[in-house]
Amino acid sequence: MQFKDYYAIMGVPREATAEQIKQAYRKLARKYHPDVSKEAGAEQRFKEVGEAYEVLRDPQKRAAYDQLGKGPQPGEEFRPPPDWGSGFEFRGASAGDQGFAFEGDPSEFFETLFGRAGFGAAGTRAHHGHGAARDRGEDHHARVTIDLDAALEGATRALTLRVPAVDEEGRPHLRDRTLNVRIPKGIQAGQHIRLAGQGSQPGGAGKPGDLYLEVQFAPHRLYRPEGRDLLLDLPVAPWEAALGATVTVPTPAGAVELKIPADSRGGTRLRLKGRGMPADPPGDLYATLQIALPPADSQSAREAYRALAAAIAFDPRAGFGG
Amino acid sequence: MATRETQIFVGQILEEEVTLTLDELSGACAVSRERIVELVEHGLLEPQAGADQRLGGQALRRARIALRLQRDLGVNAEGASLVVDLLERIDLLEARLRSRR
Numbered sequence: 001m002q003f004k005d006y007y008a009i010m011g012v013p014r015e016a017t018a019e020q021i022k023q024a025y026r027k028l029a030r031k032y033h034p035d036v037s038k039e040a041g042a043e044q045r046f047k048e049v050g051e052a053y054e055v056l057r058d059p060q061k062r063a064a065y066d067q068l069g070k071g072p073q074p075g076e077e078f079r080p081p082p083d084w085g086s087g088f089e090f091r092g093a094s095a096g097d098q099g100f101a102f103e104g105d106p107s108e109f110f111e112t113l114f115g116r117a118g119f120g121a122a123g124t125r126a127h128h129g130h131g132a133a134r135d136r137g138e139d140h141h142a143r144v145t146i147d148l149d150a151a152l153e154g155a156t157r158a159l160t161l162r163v164p165a166v167d168e169e170g171r172p173h174l175r176d177r178t179l180n181v182r183i184p185k186g187i188q189a190g191q192h193i194r195l196a197g198q199g200s201q202p203g204g205a206g207k208p209g210d211l212y213l214e215v216q217f218a219p220h221r222l223y224r225p226e227g228r229d230l231l232l233d234l235p236v237a238p239w240e241a242a243l244g245a246t247v248t249v250p251t252p253a254g255a256v257e258l259k260i261p262a263d264s265r266g267g268t269r270l271r272l273k274g275r276g277m278p279a280d281p282p283g284d285l286y287a288t289l290q291i292a293l294p295p296a297d298s299q300s301a302r303e304a305y306r307a308l309a310a311a312i313a314f315d316p317r318a319g320f321g322g
Numbered sequence: 323m324a325t326r327e328t329q330i331f332v333g334q335i336l337e338e339e340v341t342l343t344l345d346e347l348s349g350a351c352a353v354s355r356e357r358i359v360e361l362v363e364h365g366l367l368e369p370q371a372g373a374d375q376r377l378g379g380q381a382l383r384r385a386r387i388a389l390r391l392q393r394d395l396g397v398n399a400e401g402a403s404l405v406v407d408l409l410e411r412i413d414l415l416e417a418r419l420r421s422r423r
Contacts, residue, residue, distance in 0.1 A: 029395055035387045036409065050394075139350040141386075156330050182332045192336035192382065212336065212350065212382070226417060279338075286421070 003078035004109045006052035006065065014066070018057070025053040051110050061114060080112055137200035137209035144213045146183060148220040152252040152278060154185030159213070181213070186279030188227055189217050222250060228283025230276040235292040236260060251275040251285050258287060266291040336379035344375055351385050361385055366403035384410075 007014050010024045031037060032046040039045075055061045068081070106114075142161045150157050158180050165175040184193060192212045199209025223230040234249060244262035248255050251272060258270060268289045276283025296302045334340050344362075348355045361367045362375075366388055369375035387409070388402040397405065 026396070033391070033394055035390055036405070046394075136349060138352065141350075180328070180330045182330055184333065184335045187335050190383070191338070192379070193333040194336045194340055194379075195331050195333040198331065210350065213333070226421065229421075231421075 001078050001108050001112060003068075004048075004052070004107060005070070006055050009048050009052040010056060012056075016056075018059075021053070021056045025049065025057070029053075048107075051106055054106075055110070055114070065113070078109070084113065136207040137202040139209040139212060140199045141212045141214070143216060145216045145218050148217045148223060148225060150183040151185065151187050151215070151217070154183060154278075156180055156182050161213075183215075186228075186277045186282070187215055188277060188279070189215060189225055191215055223252075223285075225277065228277045228279050228281075230283065230285045232285060232287045233290050234258075234270075234287040235290045236264075237294065238291055241265070241289060241291050249285075249287055252278060260289070264289055336382060338379065340379040341370065341376040342379065342381060344369075344377070347377055347381060347385060350382055351389055353389060357389065358385060360399045361388055361403065364399050364403040366399075366406060 007016070010016075010021060010028065012020055012024045016024070028049045029046065032039070032042045032049060034043040034046055037046075055065050064084075140161075140163060142163075144159050144161070146157055146159070149155065158178055160176050160178045162174045163177050164172055166172055179195075179198070181193065181195070187193065192214050195211040195213070197208045198211035201208045217225055223232055225231075230252070232249070234247070236245070236247065239245075240247065240260055241264045242262065244264075245260045246257050247260060249258045249272070253275065256272065256275065258272065260270070266289055270287045270289070272285040272287065274282045275285035294301060296305055342350070344355055344358050347367075348358045351358065358367070361384075362369060366384055367377055367381045369377050384406050388399070388406050391397055391402040391405055392399065
């Protein structure tokens, strides 16, 4: 098991005051909050920081953690000492209601030391609806990554979700659940599919909750979705861009002929109206011209380049000045 | 479970085909109705005209982000509403930036 240096994660010295720890937490939580940060790995960092704070904010947990010292040498396995936790009263007792609780699991390190129940209010607060929600089951939320083609065609996909469940002994765990879902044609990234009645079944005769699937797309071979629009890189030969041409362009609804105007530059965007996502109204498809250079890998190709150089007085670096 | 796997579920696009009552939204966010009403009062969520104050499906995403910000960062409803508005503006501006490249 990997030892976690909660002080290093929070960026505070071991003798930091409760106030300093709180400030450090707030700063890091703002920085790495998954709804705010676009940094890669922000969610992971946010969870780490949250876990560190969960320990360091609680005087009991912090004192117990401090007794472990600085952990094993790098690369060494950490094992909790045999007398771990004696004299402390954190097992099962939640740290109270204010502040932090997030969705997700604590690290193995945390769980070994403090147990799952010591993990903030997560799993209790997040899963108990109040008031109006009580007579029906919980709604579930999941994020799913699907291929863009499914949304372009309105195809059915088997989606595997990890859903919280409770075993015979009442312990929470995650269970895989596979659903065949018709992907609504034209759905966009960030939108949700609602499956009515596919959330939790409440105890008793209540109505089951709903399941919300937030859609994300895996990278596609051709198209990059932007809302309803699709972006496509369209390679063209230099002479097609220079002289104009009609080229065949793939679109979700089938290939179309696209006219490239003469004297087009690389990076020019050509719009194919209504050829984007098949939503209502449909999006557009934007083809960005990418001028592909033919390789000079034969005698005749090299001669053609030389002839071009001789025929055209062209300085691509004219803008640099003299 | 084996029987379920052969069934095909057909859902709706929340943002386009679904409207939610205040109670449905509070259920979906697992918070009390009062917390949702608070977000309505701060203008984060704008119910459609009509007695039952139905909300467009995009309200779910806005509400969930605002509630997470309140829970995780200790901001109040007003601050969370401001952040959600600004995040959406950033998304819009970044999308414009990308489309100009």
